[in-house]
Amino acid sequence: MTYCVGMMLDAGLVLMSDTRTNSGVDNISIFRKMFHWSVPGERMIAVMTAGNLATTQAVVSHLDFGARGLAGRRNPLLEAETMFDVAGAAGKLLWDSIYGPGAMSSGGQFSANMIVAGQIRGQDPKLYLIYPEGNFIEATFDTPFFQIGETKYGRPIIIRGYKRAMSFESAAKLLMVSFDSTIKANLSVSAPLDLLVIEKDRFEPLHERRIEGDDPYFSAISEQWGAALERALEGMADYTF
């Protein structure tokens, strides 16, 4: 499994992903699921992936070949005029890798989906959820975050804790709580986590970090959150018969 969240704030975008992949519980590995490319001062684009690893690595490799300008490669990330076009190009690559003539399987069983986030100068930051069929939806402040992978365990706390005006630092804390709940419930989601903060109008990462499972802050959040939940439960009146 996998767990990735992309979140839209007034101040910009915050992304977090886990790194565990598995083909059965007896075959787990660590792979990065978050990638980004930037043209300082002009654009900053990030992608997170969930699903079949061969599919997602193929898509990311094609994006990266393009971004690095390898001979003959189109460059959807760095040439696209809008983030909408970036999402469309990423979706096309995803569809090609799952269903296209060159796909390893024509039946679509090696499926995947993606979150695409970023900003191009002169336009607002954008957040997209890309479906295996290559089409996509855009986040708005009515629905300001997207999750892919194991989305359920960590969703209630985001629903309740999210505020569009929150700081990047508060948002990172909220995401860590969401990831901690997910990691505690599903063995196929695990640290290390990757964190990326895309500040509006900066066009390069404001902050990027790999958070190990024994990271002191992450460990403290996990412990404090458990204790805080117990206190919160105790602080409410019990049911009475």
Added chain:
Amino acid sequence: MTYCVGMMLDAGLVLMSDTRTNSGVDNISIFRKMFHWSVPGERMIAVMTAGNLATTQAVVSHLDFGARGLAGRRNPLLEAETMFDVAGAAGKLLWDSIYGPGAMSSGGQFSANMIVAGQIRGQDPKLYLIYPEGNFIEATFDTPFFQIGETKYGRPIIIRGYKRAMSFESAAKLLMVSFDSTIKANLSVSAPLDLLVIEKDRFEPLHERRIEGDDPYFSAISEQWGAALERALEGMADYTF
């Protein structure tokens, strides 16, 4: 969908279930998913169901016909010597309804599962999770609760809030928080909720209640929990770059 939880405490068993059924979001209904039978002073048995409604109603009807002693009916609930036998009989009925020769479908697509809970005099209270294939597992204090239906949203808080020594009143509160989180995230789970408390060695319900969506206590828990989570988040130090 459905959400049901059965929980084992030192003091006995607590069960909660929602009542929403759906065939698509445009066809929702209210059906009871929790049922119980008792022989005062001798045994108390409860069943919760999730899955195809035709299947689960068939199973519950057969259990009930038996319990009411309708002519020619075996009476697995009231004749069984142990809760293990009760679980086996319920599992057999479930298998028959899904896969058996009289089943509406031989392919097993109208699947369901169940939680069976209760106590027979002279034996400990027991909690079982029954699979569609009719086999089952028994809860122990290592894994003291079972969920069926939409299990994920409400699981993290149970993992963190559960204590085997907690009172029935605290457990009911914990379950309401878990159901509130689930209801907020999945439209196919909804109040009214059914609550049943089975005290050890009582052999009849200690407490039973239908909790409506606008129940003052449930509404207060929902509001207070939201506020408590916000305070808990704010009370932890923000992430720092």
